Amino acid sequence: MDTQSLVFAKAIADETRQQIMSHLCCVWLSVTDVVDKLDGKVNQPTVSHHLKVLQDAGLVFVRQEGRIRWYTLNQERVTMCCGQLVSQFAPDYAASIIPVSAIEQR
Template sequence: MQTPSSTISHLIAAGFHALSDPLRINVLELLRQQELCVCDLCDALGVNQSKLSFHLKTLKEAGLVNSRQEGRWIYYSLNMPQFSVLEQYLADYRQQGVIPPVRSCCD
């Protein structure tokens, strides 16, 4: 049986894992603009559906995207509450002074 804290830990780990692949980052960037169907994502990214399906499954399991079926197409959109969980996780470290402030190369 998973405890609430282990469930949150799993979601955080899955979220950061999902963010570790450039193709998945590109998917998220496209979904930042609007909800898209698999066919539109394939066209925009220049990948076949089987490859993209693997990456979409990873994003969905991490809770970063939502999906809905309309007819024969599946549409994907961002799941912003999960991004907030990851953001809060990092913010907690910043508040504790563990993460140094970001500085540009010209500071």
């Protein structure tokens, strides 16, 4: 069976991780930044752990700069994984959400 949809699902199946994803959407943040954004909900080792899970799932980009490690959300990956989920579990609807680009080529 396809393990990709499972890895994706497990990665996003946690509230803290979804909050981290929200904060990493469209911006680059350091680990400390993320900890601050979560405002005391969890501490630094926990954030590092979640970032590793997200990284293993290919859901974040990482960029090292000096002693700071910058993270941002991989929106394309999210889109692809969701597209795969629809293909697998909503084939009757898959055709209706194909990319605009593919339509405008008609």
